[in-house]
Amino acid sequence: MAKGIAAAAPGAPTIDVLTNIATRHYLGGESQIAIARDLGLAPSTVSRHLQRARDEGIVYIEIRPPRREYVDLGREIATAFGLSRAIVAPAGPDLSSLGALAADFVDGLLRTGLRLGISWGRTLAQVVHHLRPGSVSGLVIAQLAGGVDDPHPGIQGHELVGELADLYPNSRVNYLHAPAIVSTVAARSTFLADPTVASALDAARRSELALVGIGQMMEGGTLVEGRHVNPADWRHLVRAGAVGNMNLRFFDSAGRPIGELEPRTIAIEWADLRAVPTVVAVAAGANKVEAIRGALRSGCIDVLITDEPTARAILDEPIGLAS
Numbered sequence: 001m002a003k004g005i006a007a008a009a010p011g012a013p014t015i016d017v018l019t020n021i022a023t024r025h026y027l028g029g030e031s032q033i034a035i036a037r038d039l040g041l042a043p044s045t046v047s048r049h050l051q052r053a054r055d056e057g058i059v060y061i062e063i064r065p066p067r068r069e070y071v072d073l074g075r076e077i078a079t080a081f082g083l084s085r086a087i088v089a090p091a092g093p094d095l096s097s098l099g100a101l102a103a104d105f106v107d108g109l110l111r112t113g114l115r116l117g118i119s120w121g122r123t124l125a126q127v128v129h130h131l132r133p134g135s136v137s138g139l140v141i142a143q144l145a146g147g148v149d150d151p152h153p154g155i156q157g158h159e160l161v162g163e164l165a166d167l168y169p170n171s172r173v174n175y176l177h178a179p180a181i182v183s184t185v186a187a188r189s190t191f192l193a194d195p196t197v198a199s200a201l202d203a204a205r206r207s208e209l210a211l212v213g214i215g216q217m218m219e220g221g222t223l224v225e226g227r228h229v230n231p232a233d234w235r236h237l238v239r240a241g242a243v244g245n246m247n248l249r250f251f252d253s254a255g256r257p258i259g260e261l262e263p264r265t266i267a268i269e270w271a272d273l274r275a276v277p278t279v280v281a282v283a284a285g286a287n288k289v290e291a292i293r294g295a296l297r298s299g300c301i302d303v304l305i306t307d308e309p310t311a312r313a314i315l316d317e318p319i320g321l322a323s
Contacts, residue, residue, distance in 0.1 A: 013049050015058070021046060022053040029096045031129035033166050043133045043166060073311045077304060080315065081296040084278075086304045088311045095284070099126025102282045102305040107132055109209055109278065110168075115140045117207030117268075118164065119247045120148060120157040123282050124213050128160050131167055139164065139171040142204040144212070145248045145267035146180035146191075148228045174203035178266045180248045181228055185263045192266070204268045210276040212301075214283035215245045216291040229261070236260050244291025246281070246300065247273060253290065255297030273300045284310040 013021075021039075024030045025046075032050070036043045053059045070088040077086035089101040106127060110116070116139050118124060141164050143157040158175050165171040177200070178191040191197050215223065217238055223229040223245070229237075237260050241252040248267045250258040257270055273279060279300055283292050284307040293314055295301060306314070 013052070015056075018049055018053040018056065018058050021049050022059045025050060026059060029094075029126075029129065031163065032133055033163050034129070047133050070308060070311075073308065073315070076315055077296075077306075077311060081301075081304075083296070083304055084302045086306070086311070089284075089305070089307045091307050091309050095123055095126040096130075098282065098284050098305065098307055099123065100130045102127045102280070103130035103132075105303075105305060106209075106211065106280060107135060109280075110136045110139070112136045113138050113140070115142070115203075115206055115208045116164065117142045117144045117204050117210040117276065118157065118160050119144045119210075119212045120155055120160060121213035121215065122155050123284070124160060124211055125155045127211065127282055128163050128167075131164075133167040134169065137169040137171065139168050140174070140203065141165055141171055142174040142200065142207060143176040144204050144207070144210060144273075145265075146176050146178040148180050148223065148248075174200045176200040176204070176266070179228070180266055181261055182264050182266065188264050188266060197266070201266075201268060205272045205275070207276050208278065210273065210279045212247050212273075212279060212281050214281055214288060214291050214295045216285075216288045217242055217244060218287055233261060243294045244288070246295050246298070249273075251294050251298055253294045253297075255294050255299065257298075270298070270300065278302050280305065282306075286310070286313065289313040 021035055024035055025032060032043050032046045036046045050059070070090070074086040074088045077083065087101065087105060089098050092098065114136070118141070141161045143161055145157060147156055147158060161173050161175065165173045176197065178197050182188050182191065237250055237258055240258045240260055242250040242258045243253050244251060248265055249270055250261065252258055280303045281295060281301045282305045286309065289310060292306065292310065296304065
């Protein structure tokens with residue numbers, strides 16, 4: 001028997017199974033929940049298999065402390081924009097490394113019974129995919145905004161809150177059964193009068209920790225591509241000075257709300273987001289720099305998690321508006 005490989009107990013996973021699961025999770029970026037569903041296993045079983053893969057040397061994890069320059073970059077951003085903290089990740093070919101770093105930070109904030117609110121988007125999906133199952137239990141999880149008609153599966157708010165509930169036993173989910181942006185003011189009033197929608201928004205307002213992404217205003221962005229913001233509305237937003245959106249609320253370069261779609265938006269209000277004790281924003285990319293700056297000036301964000309090229313670009317411009 002090979003040295004360092006323990007004899008397999010009856011019913012134990014084979015080396016091939018461990019290798020497959022480890023490869024899918026660590027190299028393919030698949031979440032433990034997704035792997036568990038595909039293989040018909042409990043998430044806790046997948047977690048144990050990954051632990052065994054590490055124990056048997058199939059997976060070798062190397063811990064690399066953040067480079068000093070990344071720490072200094074984070075400190076500069078936090079000071080410039082009045083944040084509690086800014087965390088800077090190395091640049092990666094995709095969102096996986098940023099999601100992993102953000103998940104590690106968020107995992108340290110979780111506690112049993114915490115009220116957790118989450119928005120939607122590709123970046124936040126990566127954060128959720130990298131969270132470790134079962135570290136706490138009994139969370140109260142809420143959508144911060146209604147749904148968007150997005151062509152990409154796995155990034156909707158209701159999907160993310162469901163995945164979070166699968167990760168943490170005995171958690172309670174507050175689904176927001178409404179679109180994020182409706183066609184008329186009257187339609188919004190009808191949705192808000194529904195008791196289930198009102199209850200879900202109330203749960204979102206009472207979040208103790210909120211996770212949000214930051215969207216930019218490029219043509220062909222997710223909201224336009226998904227046809228949830230029509231081209232005419234998009235043009236109005238751009239003409240009004242919008243540089244980005246956070247939780248479906250649009251803002252200008254100084255972080256001031258753009259009111260064009262506010263009367264038709266179903267999401268917690270700006271004041272509600274500011275009142276959440278800890279708001280963590282996760283965003284990166286050259287096309288998001290202006291949007292991230294504006295979001296940081298909104299007064300809503302406590303912690304920013306981004307990557308090194310984005311961090312440098314954020315600091316590249318004079319920040320007289322940051323105070």
